[in-house]
Amino acid sequence: MKYPVRERHRVLYYKGGEDRLNKVTRNRLTAYSFLLPNLIGFIVFTLLPVFAALGLSFVRWDSYSPLKYVGLRNFEMMFSDSSFKIAFWNTLYFTGLTVPLTVLVALLLALVLNKAFRGVKFIRSIHFFPHVASTIAVAVVWQFLYNPDMGPINHFLRAVGVASPPRWTSSVTWAMPAVIIMTVWKSAGYYMMMFLAGLQGIPGHLYEVATIDGATSWQKFRYVTLPLLTPTMFFVVTMNLIYSFKVFDQIHIMTQGGPGRATSVLVYYIYVQAFVNQNFGYASAMATTFFLIILGFTIVQFRLQEKWVKYLD
């Protein structure tokens, strides 16, 4: 409705503006009344600590003596700390083997279990179950299984003719592989479920078309399944990468970072520095670096995604 008189138009405009402002404020108030319980908890116990973690990296503090600002000294210390370097390389070693193995096993399982037959859901659940069991219980039993002299794994290896089987968690060379094997066993089922969801999202008619065109099973896999599975693959690899980097529980139970420093990984070393040695500043500096490394890897993943991930249009 147009008013020829400017003054009246202006009055109308202000009136509308006032109403609109009230609506925004009203919406805000209602929204915050929903948000507040979670938001307050989130800000106090999650968001603020994130910023504090950054700040703590620049101090030296054992929480009893007063805080002492030391600038970049923690980071300098870190780069010349052999234990940190060892922890870093061990983490890369662990991640570098665990992720490909887990993804491979999960994918194979998903491909096989993507068929509908009696009991398939039950078999899927069986493979998923180790993921749900607590890492402590699983680590404890695997530690017994791995016992070099008495454990069933080595008994079995000797029975099939392996003269001196590896000493697993007691051996500097085999401790990390032992943890890796256990971790792959535990988490493959979880990622298998994700691959299953991804496989089930591939439209069936694409396979029919391929069959009409005379494609073999392998060709169907290579040219239909694999490309359309890349979004799921991306998600699985990214998540697995992040979780592998953060490994802690099984190391703490099975090897305590040993023998020596053979299985000392970043999170375990950070934990020791913070809660055993009370070097909160130094531990925070390492934790911040740790976060930046993960962030870097994730960003690289996202960048690379454009090259190899194909979304169905």
Place this chain on the structure above:
Amino acid sequence: MKNKRLYLIIPLIASSLLMLLPFFWMLSASLKTNIQVFQFPIQWIPKEPQWKNYLTIWSKIDFGRYYFNTIKLTVVITVLQLLTCSLAAYAFAKMKFPERNGLFVAYIATMIVPFQVVMIPQFILLRNLGLVNKHMALILLQAFSPFGVFLMRQFYLSIPDELIEAARIDGLSEWGIYAKIMLPLSKPALASLTIFTFVFVWNDFLGPLIYLHSGNLRTIQLGIRMFISQYSAEYALIMAASVCSLIPVIIVFLACQKYFVEGISLTGLKG
């Protein structure tokens, strides 16, 4: 076709056995004497099952208290999460306010931050609040999970806006809409969130390790750890304790398999 089936069935049986064997071994060992545990060839079903092992662990360590503590933490954290996360998620999904996107980005960003980065400042904060060595510490830390908000929001986004608009036109307040429309519809998502939270809190080790120092506050996972360091050679008892810690999870898992699967697809691939 029959041959193809066989090619699949044998590896499937093998891999299923591989997944379950450690648990069978655990169960079997829990019913043996310490000497029998490592005997080879493995006697899967012990001739004289030592059922009393299970009674012994409940008396040797304060297992009953650990069970109680773990259940208490799980229930409290789950209820708080369901409440606060679904409320916040509704605001993020269906209400318009200027800071909405910015705030949600903050939520997502902190999800990327590993726990190990914040565990130190959190510890110092809780210590200044006098909450170290109290259950409240873990409750406060875990009840306001950004992941819970993320999950519920994903679900709410899939509910058509028209439904809500119609209710608004009918004069229903936002709280009314939430209670009468959103909540009843969100049962599957709430179920999945419950399962996730339950498993997470039940299995949590690092949290209780850092914050629960007194014996009477410990949770099951911590209890097992303590038990091992105290009775390192009591292999059978250790296995029995582990079995006890797994039973509730097994029950929940068998009863709610569907929601585990739904939870994975909710978080993963519809985003």
